[in-house]
Amino acid sequence: MLGNVTEISIDTIINQVHQKKDEGYRFVSMTTIENPDLTIDLYYHFDREYQMENLKLTVDKALELPSISKIFLAAVFVENEIQELFGVNFDGKVINYGGHFILSDADLENPMCRKQIVIEQMEDN
Amino acid sequence: MGKTIIPFGPQHPVLPEPLQLKLVMRDEKVLEAIPSIGYVHRGLEKLAEQKDFMKNIYLVERVCGICSNMHALSYCMAIEEIMQIEIPDRARFLRVIWAELHRIHSHLLWLGLLADSFGFESLFMQVWKSREKIMDILEKTAGHRIFISTNTVGGTHKDLTKEQQKDVLATVASVWDDMKAVEKVFLNDYTVQHRLKGVGVLPKEIAYELGTVGPMARASGIVFDHRTRGYAAYGDLEFEPVVETDGDSWARTKVRLFEVYQSVRLIREAIGKLPDGEIFTPFKGFPDGEAVVRLEQPRGEVMYYVRANGTKMLDRLRIRTPTFANLPSLLHMLPGSSLADVPVLILTIDPCISCTER
Numbered sequence: 164m165l166g167n168v169t170e171i172s173i174d175t176i177i178n179q180v181h182q183k184k185d186e187g188y189r190f191v192s193m194t195t196i197e198n199p200d201l202t203i204d205l206y207y208h209f210d211r212e213y214q215m216e217n218l219k220l221t222v223d224k225a226l227e228l229p230s231i232s233k234i235f236l237a238a239v240f241v242e243n244e245i246q247e248l249f250g251v252n253f254d255g256k257v258i259n260y261g262g263h264f265i266l267s268d269a270d271l272e273n274p275m276c277r278k279q280i281v282i283e284q285m286e287d288n
Numbered sequence: 289m290g291k292t293i294i295p296f297g298p299q300h301p302v303l304p305e306p307l308q309l310k311l312v313m314r315d316e317k318v319l320e321a322i323p324s325i326g327y328v329h330r331g332l333e334k335l336a337e338q339k340d341f342m343k344n345i346y347l348v349e350r351v352c353g354i355c356s357n358m359h360a361l362s363y364c365m366a367i368e369e370i371m372q373i374e375i376p377d378r379a380r381f382l383r384v385i386w387a388e389l390h391r392i393h394s395h396l397l398w399l400g401l402l403a404d405s406f407g408f409e410s411l412f413m414q415v416w417k418s419r420e421k422i423m424d425i426l427e428k429t430a431g432h433r434i435f436i437s438t439n440t441v442g443g444t445h446k447d448l449t450k451e452q453q454k455d456v457l458a459t460v461a462s463v464w465d466d467m468k469a470v471e472k473v474f475l476n477d478y479t480v481q482h483r484l485k486g487v488g489v490l491p492k493e494i495a496y497e498l499g500t501v502g503p504m505a506r507a508s509g510i511v512f513d514h515r516t517r518g519y520a521a522y523g524d525l526e527f528e529p530v531v532e533t534d535g536d537s538w539a540r541t542k543v544r545l546f547e548v549y550q551s552v553r554l555i556r557e558a559i560g561k562l563p564d565g566e567i568f569t570p571f572k573g574f575p576d577g578e579a580v581v582r583l584e585q586p587r588g589e590v591m592y593y594v595r596a597n598g599t600k601m602l603d604r605l606r607i608r609t610p611t612f613a614n615l616p617s618l619l620h621m622l623p624g625s626s627l628a629d630v631p632v633l634i635l636t637i638d639p640c641i642s643c644t645e646r
Contacts, residue, residue: 165578190499191582192608194593208580208591208608213517215580237499237616240323241608258322265326265645275334 168206168217173228176207179218180231183209188216190235193242195249197224197277203251207231224251232257240264248275291319294627298327302405302631305641309618309634313627321622321630323615329645336605341367341575341596344605345440351607352643353434354397355585357390359607360439362581365519366594367441370575376566379443380521384558385456386430386438387520388551392463393422394586395544395551398638399474402541405631406483411473418466425459428452443568453559460552467548474545484538488621488633491535498616502588503547504637507532507539514584525557537636544638574600585610587638609643 171179188209196204198221205228207218222228230253232239242253243264250273266274292313298306306327312320332351336344348363349356361383368375396419403411423433429452430436438446448456474480490500495508505512506529513529515522530546532539575596582591588610595603614637621633 165580189496191589192591192606192613194604194606194608196595196604196606206593210582213514215582217580235499236497236619237613240612240615260324263326264324265329267326274331 165217167215168219171218171220173220173222173226176218176220176231177229177234180207180234183207183216183218184234187211190231190237191215193238193245195245195251197249201225203249205245205251224249227252227254229253230255230257247273249273250276290314296630300631302401302635303639304401305639307634307639307641309622309630311622311627311630316626316628318622318625318627318630321618323618325641325645327645328641332646333605333607337602340600341602342441342600344602346435346437348605348607349435349437351609351646352640354394354640355390355587355590355643356435357386357438358583358585358590360437361387361520362583362590362592362607363594363605364439364441365583366579366581366592367575367596369579369581370577370594370596371441371571371573373442373569373571375443375569377521377563378447378565379567379569381524381558381562382444382446382448382567383439383520384522384525385448385555385562386426386436388554388558389422389426389456389460391551391586392460392548393419393426394638395548396422396463398544398586398635399541399548402632402635403480405635406479408473408479411470411480414466414470418463418470421459421463421466425456428455440568442571443566445568447567448559448562453562456555457559460555464549464552467545471545474541480541481538483629483632484541485536487537487629488625488636489534489536490617490621492533494620495535495617498620499613500588500617501610501613502585502638503530503540503543504588504614504617506530507543508535509533512589514582514589519583521558521561522554524561525554527554537632540636574598575602587611587640587643588613607646609640609646611637611640611644614639615644 188211191208194206203224205220209216239257243260247266294311296309298308308324310322348359351359400412400415427433490508492509576598578595591608593606597603
């Protein structure tokens with residue numbers, strides 16, 4: 164089971180990540196999971212001496228999140244990837260591919276997102 | 289002289305897979321390099337949400353041909369952790385044997401490609417000739433050269449008979465001898481040293497800062513190898529991570545070269561200690577919960593995150609591959625290098641774009 168999880172909020176992301184860096188952690192990756200209620204769970208994974216620490220953020224998917232790439236440059240590619248595949252925006256990325264890190268103009272918009280399908284019921288005349 | 293932007297790739301003689309770099313150049317010097325991917329993205333993580341969790345074993349093998357066995361191993365370990373399945377001892381050792389055979393063929397593939405990248409064709413052919421022996425033994429023991437599908441949730445699908453164990457030992461002994469012969473070239477030849485020594489230096493602190501993993505990190509002096517945590521049967525085997533301190537392309541070559549010998553030793557020891565018994569623990573039900581598993585692929589740390597909901601379908605499968613973690617190192621190594629060194633520098637991260645664009 165997933166251990167060492169600390170719940171964080173959007174206001175504390177930068178401070179928490181700074182703290183991880185100050186404590187000597189290495190950035191491993193970020194994981195996005197879409198929840199059925201239009202929120203996302205975003206994990207920030209860090210490692211020190213093989214011990215993994217996870218910061219967990221649960222937020223509305225439409226919110227813009229601060230980029231951590233100025234603290235950990237290694238995060239820049241995964242932030243671009245999440246932005247393109249899941250439509251989660253990160254503000255202040257060190258390199259902003261403008262939606263073309265993985266996708267091209269012809270690609271579907273945010274192809275990893277769960278699509279909201281509205282089924283219209285036919286009214287009986 | 290003004291700046292010129294050169295698109296390097298996605299089709300380039302030295303790149304086995306499509307990666308593009310936008311190189312900002314002044315004369316022959318690289319000022320800036322921006323990597324770009326997306327040519328072979330398959331959305332396998334999304335596909336995994338739509339398949340039975342047991343069928344995903346075969347799906348994740350197809351993330352990458354070179355580390356296919358270890359992708360399946362990572363996934364199986366994540367599901368076993370969620371379902372709290374303890375696998376039999378024999379299966380733990382079998383997993384190590386096939387994983388290390390895969391590490392050897394991955395490193396030999398890379399050593400050959402490196403030789404090819406600076407035009408040393410005979411060295412390339414010698415190394416790949418030796419690699420064929422590993423591919424043959426994989427086929428002989430598992431029925432397939434690449435997607436050997438030996439791992440399953442609860443243990444392994446396949447076993448090694450006494451005869452097959454002897455064949456594996458004979459094969460790795462032969463590969464050991466082959467590598468001893470070409471080792472002299474890799475370590476002493478003027479051309480190899482000229483193209484690799486002092487090229488693309490990645491200091492230890494920067495390697496750590498950029499989250500570098502695997503032979504890349506170990507060549508920069510970082511002692512980081514997940515096998516030392518003892519997953520599968522590694523905890524029962526004697527070995528030390530191969531570490532170099534120069535941080536240049538030559539150090540990365542030496543780490544991979546010496547890891548071939550290390551893998552041979554691990555296979556010998558694992559076969560010597562292979563216990564009798566079952567290879568599979570039966571289980572019932574579906575996974576429910578989340579887990580992160582990390583292990584050491586040939587290119588470095590791979591991370592599997594699984595969230596399961598108690599049905600046969602997963603909520604989420606996330607794969608962070610070692611090449612993805614090593615891409616940022618290019619941002620440091622390429623600026624300041626000459627255009628002629630760019631192919632070699634890209635190769636020294638052992639890029640697997642198929643993994644990166646799973």
